[in-house]
Amino acid sequence: MATAHSKTAARLMISPAVLLLLGWMLVPLGMTIYFSLLRYNLLMPGMESFTGLDNYRYFLTDPAFYAAFKNTLLLVGGVLLITTIGGVLLALLLDQDFWGQGIVRILTIAPFFVMPTVSALVWKNMFMNPVNGLFAYLFQALGLEPFDWLGQAPLFSIVWMVSWTWLPFATLILLTALQSLDREQIEAAEMDGAGALARFFYITVPHLSRAATVVVLIETIFLLSVFAEILVTTNGGPGYASTNITYLVYAQSLLQFDVGGGAAGGIVAVVLANIVAIFLMRMIGKNLDA
Amino acid sequence: MSRRSSTRRKALMTVLAWAVGLLLFFPILWTVLTSFKTEAVAIADPPVWFNFDWTLENYATVQERSNYGRHFWNSVVISVGSTLLGVIIAVPAAWAMAFVPGKRTRDVLMWMLSTKMLPPVGVLIPIYLIFRSLGLLDTRIGLVIVLMLINLPIIVWMLYTYFKEIPGEILEASRMDGAGLREEILYVLTPMAVPGIASTLLLNVILAWNEAFWTLNLTAAKAAPLTAFIASYSSPEGLFYAKLSAASTMAIAPIMILGWFSQKQLVRGLTFGAVK
Numbered sequence: 001m002a003t004a005h006s007k008t009a010a011r012l013m014i015s016p017a018v019l020l021l022l023g024w025m026l027v028p029l030g031m032t033i034y035f036s037l038l039r040y041n042l043l044m045p046g047m048e049s050f051t052g053l054d055n056y057r058y059f060l061t062d063p064a065f066y067a068a069f070k071n072t073l074l075l076v077g078g079v080l081l082i083t084t085i086g087g088v089l090l091a092l093l094l095d096q097d098f099w100g101q102g103i104v105r106i107l108t109i110a111p112f113f114v115m116p117t118v119s120a121l122v123w124k125n126m127f128m129n130p131v132n133g134l135f136a137y138l139f140q141a142l143g144l145e146p147f148d149w150l151g152q153a154p155l156f157s158i159v160w161m162v163s164w165t166w167l168p169f170a171t172l173i174l175l176t177a178l179q180s181l182d183r184e185q186i187e188a189a190e191m192d193g194a195g196a197l198a199r200f201f202y203i204t205v206p207h208l209s210r211a212a213t214v215v216v217l218i219e220t221i222f223l224l225s226v227f228a229e230i231l232v233t234t235n236g237g238p239g240y241a242s243t244n245i246t247y248l249v250y251a252q253s254l255l256q257f258d259v260g261g262g263a264a265g266g267i268v269a270v271v272l273a274n275i276v277a278i279f280l281m282r283m284i285g286k287n288l289d290a
Numbered sequence: 291m292s293r294r295s296s297t298r299r300k301a302l303m304t305v306l307a308w309a310v311g312l313l314l315f316f317p318i319l320w321t322v323l324t325s326f327k328t329e330a331v332a333i334a335d336p337p338v339w340f341n342f343d344w345t346l347e348n349y350a351t352v353q354e355r356s357n358y359g360r361h362f363w364n365s366v367v368i369s370v371g372s373t374l375l376g377v378i379i380a381v382p383a384a385w386a387m388a389f390v391p392g393k394r395t396r397d398v399l400m401w402m403l404s405t406k407m408l409p410p411v412g413v414l415i416p417i418y419l420i421f422r423s424l425g426l427l428d429t430r431i432g433l434v435i436v437l438m439l440i441n442l443p444i445i446v447w448m449l450y451t452y453f454k455e456i457p458g459e460i461l462e463a464s465r466m467d468g469a470g471l472r473e474e475i476l477y478v479l480t481p482m483a484v485p486g487i488a489s490t491l492l493l494n495v496i497l498a499w500n501e502a503f504w505t506l507n508l509t510a511a512k513a514a515p516l517t518a519f520i521a522s523y524s525s526p527e528g529l530f531y532a533k534l535s536a537a538s539t540m541a542i543a544p545i546m547i548l549g550w551f552s553q554k555q556l557v558r559g560l561t562f563g564a565v566k
Contacts, residue, residue, distance in 0.1 A: 018402075141336075
């Protein structure tokens with residue numbers, strides 16, 4: 001149906017978007033790779049020199065990198081665990097028949113729309129503050145010592161805040177998938193004598209596994225880049241206790257002005273994200289043909 | 291199952307679901323409540339729930355002291371501007387890929403998606419340096435461009451999945467009737483595409499409004515949108531819970547309203563059509 005004429009027109013229509021994205025990806029990424037091979041500090045302009053892979057060696061052997069790598073894994077893993085398990089349970093609950101479904105759905109999804117800086121500062125001050133926070137009050141009421149959440153358990157506190165944002169997302173996606181489940185299939189299984197547990201594990205779980213995979217992969221992409229929550233609560237501290245790779249690269253680049261080292265860190269982050277991206281692309285690519 | 295036990299089950303589920311929903315919503319509710327308290331009441335021990343003298347003074351103070359209106363307007367300009375610009379560039383691309391698919395359409399789509407997976411720190415330094423030398427640091431136009439670029443893949447994908455659902459036969463019929471490319475787009479496709487375009491606009495305004503990596507790193511006092519303005523409350527002086535709450539409430543209220551309208555599109559947009 002497509003003529004040569006419309007093919008040319010189509011190419012012209014696609015090209016602005018393609019060229020822009022190509023430029024957005026190649027130019028800065030090329031520059032980052034180039035910088036990563038230089039000794040280049042913004043505080044010492046004019047002193048740039050080629051150092052080969054030294055920046056990578058320093059970055060990868062720096063204890064801060066190991067701390068940040070571990071924290072990134074814990075942060076991503078912790079939030080994924082909480083949001084997918086919690087999301088499945090919540091989606092199953094919201095899929096039940098109860099009064100006020102519309103309102104409860106709205107209440108549940110709301111945290112996802114709260115911007116990261118607001119969410120982090122509200123949790124930090126109004127809940128986790130060891131003197132005036134609601135948690136401190138709650139602990140006191142239970143006869144416990146108030147706990148300095150961000151001082152004593154900074155990474156856990158950040159996992160908590162980020163999970164509050166992403167649990168609604170997981171719930172919404174899983175609930176959407178759950179509602180597309182064929183009711184007749186369940187009824188047929190029920191008639192054949194399958195119990196509630198059997199129905200759950202042999203029909204619901206396989207049906208949800210696809211949506212759950214999508215949730216895991218998409219959240220991972222965003223969670224690898226958690227930044228604002230750390231910036232406004234702990235600044236990565238105490239020490240490196242809540243520094244993830246994104247924050248480490250930011251600190252090295254824009255706080256210490258070490259362009260070379262920051263660039264090497266950035267490339268390491270790109271490589272790590274690509275490993276995840278390959279899996280995600282396969283998932284979505286499969287769906288394109290369907 | 292008897293009727294009575296199913297009613298009892300429904301009542302139990304109602305209590306459970308409402309409890310969970312209210313628990314998740316509680317931080318937002320508490321923020322809104324606190325925004326109407328005086329600073330002294332905001333940190334009262336034990337906490338005060340509803341029984342206090344409601345006041346609007348925090349909202350007035352936030353505006354007076356920090357020119358809240360300007361940051362709000364920055365957020366509007368940046369989120370709406372980047373979305374509109376992105377849609378203008380994406381509509382032709384998505385249209386062409388949906389209706390004149392070539393051998394490489396699939397590859398192009400997947401490649402666009404892959405740019406979305408580039409972690410922002412990977413390009414932070416170059417973008418910062420380019421912006422500095424072009425004088426784009428702390429300008430709204432700079433952020434409009436960056437946010438347009440990071441959301442462009444999502445915009446193209448969303449539009450593509452919506453356009454794909456428009457039946458091709460309608461196009462063929464209109465071509466048989468002698469419609470040219472221009473007429474086809476203007477009179478046949480556009481009316482059918484409007485709902486999809488509207489949903490795309492909505493979701494991307496939300497994403498751009500809440501974006502908190504580039505907005506924090508590329509702005510200072512002048513062009514800071516609400517994400518960056520609120521971040522300035524991280525190093526407070528004196529009593530500030532009520533003011534933080536007022537600033538936060540105003541920052542999240544408009545997007546929450548938009549968000550509730552776009553739940554369905556949110557699923558489709560954020561999963562790139564993999565879950566509908």
